[in-house]
Amino acid sequence: MSFEKATAVDSRQHPYTAEIAEGWDIVGNANGGYLLAIGARAMAKAAARPYPISVTAHYLAPGRPGPVTIDPQIIKAGKRLTTVRATLQSPDKPLIELLGSFADLASFTGPARVDANPPDLPPPDQCVRSVPNPELGFPPAMMGRVDLRLHPDDANFLKGKPSGDPLIRGWLRLPDNEPIDPFGLLLATDCFPPTIFNANLPVAWTPTVELTAHIRAVPEPGWLRCRFSTRFISGGMMEEDGEVWDSSGRLVAQSRQLALTPQA
Template identity: 55%
Template sequence: MGEFERATAVEPGERPGRYRAEIAEGWDIGGNANGGYLLAIAARALVAATGRPAPVSLTAHYLSPGQPGRLDIDTTVIREGRRFATATATLSAAGRPVLTALGTFGEPGGGPGNIEVASWVDGGPPDLPPPEDCAGDPDRAEAAAAVAIQQPPSFATRVEQRLHPEDIGFFRGEPTGEARIRGWFRLRNGEPMDAIALTCAIDAFPPTIFNLDLPVGWTPTLELTVHVRRRPAPGWLACAFTTRFVTDGLLEEDGEIWDSEGHLVAQGRQLALVPRPTGTVPSGL
């Protein structure tokens, strides 16, 4: 069992529909568990609850920061169909709700059996230098945010990222002026990427707005939606994230993840809060 699989594992609880998990140490950013990591825990519980192999669409609302320790996960299966099942999950710590999610589960990528399905793709993977030519410091991906809130980087040391050299101006204190982050992603030590790992990868990169003339710090996610289009082929994932609108203290971030064979494997959109000035870290949302 790989490190990510261990860190997102769930086990049956004391009654039907309830599961237990642990928010593992080291999957945080500035002391708060990464949002994609929490979503992956919810996805594992819902796979168990529905008996379906993978998330196809999953939306989470974040209610309070996640801290290392026990989670109780309450699930409800809303509908079971031939191809898909839909269910909800609420993650709670010491009676405090952390996240609530609604998802549809099944087998991403194609119809049942051998039925051929239509495809039309207007786009492609981001233009990235080879991973060895990208910024590869494992702490770099979250270092700027960690410094801003006076916490050591942690989540970025649990995964492998390589950031496009043109998109790391914020790290030098020289934001590019374009709300865009591109780079490569994979799990450490050869751990294979599956559909659940994609729910983590979609929230694994530095916020796009770090490259704007805005505060650099914790960017709390309010809502995150992931669409899993297919299971990824082995190898690095090519990722691209952009933001078009930052208004009234809120921003949206759109993401695409492409596998090593050039297939679109996941899309994401999240709504997040603009970081507060350095040194002001909210205790809740």
């Protein structure tokens, strides 16, 4: 099943309906970026604007495969941006609470200054492909839904040898040449391994509390270059800052995630 179909939303009645598809999970729980994409598609339909510009999600409970509802509510419809609030809910509980702004990305033009460059990566075929391991549960099942290649310097945690630097870089694309649209960029901000896996700390999982994604442009076809880094791990929490660059070398998305760091 394509990513587009796996995040499809039926907006013929309110609340809208969708289905959490099999295989987009981490040890049984649906990936946060995947859930964010479902919610954002519903919000874009309600806004009658094609793409997310900024979306924030607060994660309330794990999502499992099955039906969900989304109830987008227009907060303000402006000339260029429409702001929408929504709850993505399973039959028995809310899963994420969302607030976002939606617009036509093509309508945003202006002066440019970018004080950063795409991450320096070896070619994809010289990077480490992350494939699911059903017996161990890691890498998780969703790695079978994307083509993700890690920088060799950042992949040694897979062998029990973390780099010591909370940094993860790599390439990302969807299988079968499926193009990545701005909703796919929401997935990209949350489908790489947590940076803390390279921090050499006694932490085995990092449940997301909040994730904000900024979409800067519709990506050109081809591989995405991604970089995720962390500077502060303290008080039982960590932040993770993400950059996503398209095949033309243009910054197309940014993200910041707050996650818990319970001890292993």
